[in-house]
Amino acid sequence: MSEWWTYRPEDFLLFSPRVYWRLFELHNAALWPGQFAAVALLAVLVWLAAARPAGHARLITAALALAWAFTGWAFVWSRTATINWAAEYLAPLFAIEALLLALVAVLGGLRGRRSGIATVAGWLLVALAAAQPLLAPVSGRGWAAAEIFAIAPDPTAIATLGLLLTLRGPMVWALVPIPLLWCALSALTLWTMGEPAAAALPLAACLVTLAALLAVAVQTRAGAPVPRS
Template sequence: MPEWWTYTLSDFLLFSPRTYYRLIQRHNEAVWPAHLVTLILGLVIAASLARPSAQRGRVVSGILALIWIWVAWAFVWRRYATINWAAGYLAWLLGLEALLLAWIGVIRGRLAFGWTPDATGFLGIGLIGLSVLVYPMLAPLLGRGWHQAEVFGIAPDPTAIATVGLMFLVGGRARSALLAAPALWCLAGGLTLWAMHSPEAWLLLGTALSVPVGIGAKRRPTQGARGRPAP
């Protein structure tokens, strides 16, 4: 019997890379043309970020809540859990994320999305661009074809990256609770992809590692005109 330190992540993988990406392909084929709906919702989010307001913050929060309910049920619970027993627990975690978005962002209106020209603001916009524009291109670029592309609002990986990016554009303490679930998904998904020797692993792991950095940067006070911390 091999010693425990000789095991690698690949030894604990419950499925092959071919099975995983085939699962994504079947999901894409089953839910099409829902991709067009999520594209429209993404454009609404972009328009809301361009002209932020309290009401638009509720709109963005509501869209994210609906998307996470959809992704948690349609992909994670119904499909991914058939090849990975842990996915069932993650589906409940993502469902909790949707409920928190609805309560904090929609009902209480405590999420005001707005870009600021600082490190966290640039990181947030960069992650959103990565998830929406770059991530769907990875499948064809890596030779898997468009049928296995992972799209924001359809697949959990780009949706989690986009959610982290959007939370970096929010001030206040409420966003910390909303970063937990997407960060945990990025960590778990990144380790899974690493075990499959997939290059996308670095994008998810990098996103997970950026969360404590982003939270710390937002909490660091900036100096106002009179040398006092700005509110």
């Protein structure tokens, strides 16, 4: 692209805010009453991360794999692509993340993290993802446009980052980049759309995750005991 410096983020925005939020209304209507199952799934994942029964890390990553596969196909590929040709390039990222999560679920290698900065950050992000559906009615868009974990991509990515921060193991570093990238892109899109309140959530997820991972890396490098389960 020539003279790329003359382009602004809004030059790449192909749709209006109204069209964007209508995507969620149509998506929720098409999946109703699947939202109850999605909320229940997040509740189960929270319980698994908190109670840490045997095999909880495998169950969490397996469930997240399903959430990424479904959200990528049903929302990004089938719905967002109707208004944004770039979605064709983003949907494969959801498939890759689902495959990575499924691989970790099968191979194992992740364990629960009992305490520490990363755990606190993780629970904060899970709380944000759980609360995200409230943003639609609070912003005047109504419940019909609510973004729900495993149905909409933002809460799926935010909850994934949060749950991964409650786990430990080298594979966490491989599972974090795609949700981080999605949150960054989503924040940029929403900010460009003139929706700063909505952009704050994915932006906060990026910053909190990066800060937590940095803290873990610094602790590990310094030889400080990293909290274990």
